[in-house]
Amino acid sequence: MRGLELDRQAVFHVEELEAVASEAFARHPDLRARIRAVGGRVPDELSRQLTARQTQTLVTRTLLTARRWEQDTAAGAARLAARSTRRGLIVVEEDGSHEYYAAGRPDESGTGPDAIVYRRGGS
Numbered sequence: 702m703r704g705l706e707l708d709r710q711a712v713f714h715v716e717e718l719e720a721v722a723s724e725a726f727a728r729h730p731d732l733r734a735r736i737r738a739v740g741g742r743v744p745d746e747l748s749r750q751l752t753a754r755q756t757q758t759l760v761t762r763t764l765l766t767a768r769r770w771e772q773d774t775a776a777g778a779a780r781l782a783a784r785s786t787r788r789g790l791i792v793v794e795e796d797g798s799h800e801y802y803a804a805g806r807p808d809e810s811g812t813g814p815d816a817i818v819y820r821r822g823g824s
Contacts, residue, residue, distance in 0.1 A: 705777040707748070707756050708770070711763045712741040721758050725750045775820065776800065788815035795821060 715736050719726045725747055726732050735744050743751075743759070751759070763770070764778050775792075783790040783802035790802040804815065 705760050705773065707743070707760050708763060708774050709748075710742060710769065710771060711759070711774070712768050713743065713759070713762065714741065717762055718743065718747065718759075721755050721762075722747060722751060786815075790815070791817045793817060793819050795819075 713736075715733050718736060719733070729746070732744070732747060736742070736747075760777075763774055764781065767778075770778065779790055779792050779800070779802045782788075784805045787804050789804045791799050792802070793799040
């Protein structure tokens, strides 16, 4: 999703990273071990080598796998879900606060959400 940055705490399988940035793995044979050592997070030396397209591929992978999302990633996923399904969405947090994500259909604004989901803790 354009505009959403790669979460520095996002966790990937080494194979996922290698599929996106195989040339970096070819240049740095110890990269696999370093990624495993940091629990699947993208090391700085790999992050600096990623193109914009590779970064967006990893952002998309983060959204699809739903592993340990931080707040910006969760909000991006909700925006994407609302737009792609063309349904309004309210995400309610455990503390009762909530956020509305528009469906992107101006002809139906103000009709209320089509779905309400509850977000627990860090999930």
